[in-house]
Amino acid sequence: MAVAPVMKPAASSADPILKVEHLSMRFGGLMAINDLSFECRRGEITALIGPNGAGKTTVFNCITGFYKPTMGMMTLRQKAGKDFLLERLADFEINKRAKVARTFQNIRLFTGLTVLENLLVAQHNTLMRASGYTILGLLGFPAYRKASKESIELAKHWLEKAALIERADDPAGDLPYGAQRRLEIARAMCTGPELLCLDEPAAGLNPRESLALNTLLQGIRGETGTSILLIEHDMSVVMEISDHVVVLEYGQKISDGTPDFVKNDPKVIAAYLGVEDDEIEEVIAEVEEVAHEVEEGGQK
Numbered sequence: 001m002a003v004a005p006v007m008k009p010a011a012s013s014a015d016p017i018l019k020v021e022h023l024s025m026r027f028g029g030l031m032a033i034n035d036l037s038f039e040c041r042r043g044e045i046t047a048l049i050g051p052n053g054a055g056k057t058t059v060f061n062c063i064t065g066f067y068k069p070t071m072g073m074m075t076l077r078q079k080a081g082k083d084f085l086l087e088r089l090a091d092f093e094i095n096k097r098a099k100v101a102r103t104f105q106n107i108r109l110f111t112g113l114t115v116l117e118n119l120l121v122a123q124h125n126t127l128m129r130a131s132g133y134t135i136l137g138l139l140g141f142p143a144y145r146k147a148s149k150e151s152i153e154l155a156k157h158w159l160e161k162a163a164l165i166e167r168a169d170d171p172a173g174d175l176p177y178g179a180q181r182r183l184e185i186a187r188a189m190c191t192g193p194e195l196l197c198l199d200e201p202a203a204g205l206n207p208r209e210s211l212a213l214n215t216l217l218q219g220i221r222g223e224t225g226t227s228i229l230l231i232e233h234d235m236s237v238v239m240e241i242s243d244h245v246v247v248l249e250y251g252q253k254i255s256d257g258t259p260d261f262v263k264n265d266p267k268v269i270a271a272y273l274g275v276e277d278d279e280i281e282e283v284i285a286e287v288e289e290v291a292h293e294v295e296e297g298g299q300k
């Protein structure tokens, strides 16, 4: 007997870490995002999906401060209860004060530095604060020595989680592609984010690398409680690791719910097949007919 998918209500989170409300972004005559509202729940993995040009990267760029939205509010509530209105902060403040970290579609590592050095550079701010911003601080302050030791421990912790500890002393540029992606995520985790935004983390990965990525992300969710928001085209990754999926088309939300819910939502199927709204019923009927024929053929 088929088991009905468990559907969670999409927008009734008791503890959202991020609330996006009525977000719009206009580029000249193009409305890239149009009155978009959704939430990311604390400690969960939320995926933002949609066909090419749907506006996913633009939403990311608004959340992380690369773009100032034309309209709308984005409220990040930290664990301790402090709220940050992201649209009012500069990108470095979103990172430093609101504790939102991000990775990019194209990898941005310091390729000439070692894997370990990349993780230590990410903790530069913490180390500088501990030094009191003086040379004497660097040389003598116990606070700096303690922070320096802690930074190395944290870097080692994330190298282990990302399955990179064996490569700690190799130049980051020498790592295979999938390992560089995990290093970027480990580097972001060294900054202690409350929300980690990942732009297509599985792009270009082979199945083995994709599995290692899933393990890392599920470990982050399970062990640190860091909330994750990701854009992803690879549906196997989205369906396997997401708790919650938001689907965009032409800058608007067309579906919002559990992976099982959105996977079976006629509007999502139609968007990915590229059909008009009034053809949805027809397409669903055709899809069901084909599925039925395949099932009957298998039983013969």
Ligand SMILES: Nc1ncnc2c1ncn2[C@@H]1O[C@H](COP(=O)(O)OP(=O)(O)OP(=O)(O)O)[C@@H](O)[C@H]1O
Pocket (backbone or CB within 6 Å): 027, 030, 032, 050, 051, 052, 053, 054, 055, 056, 057, 058, 059
């Ligand atoms: N800086 C910009 N200036 C003008 N138009 C832009 C800019 N950035 C994005 N756009 C346009 O906004 C729309 C949404 O683009 P966006 O990159 O956000 O979509 P996407 O869903 O991330 O697409 P993809 O999956 O292909 O990466 C597109 O029509 C794009 O051309």
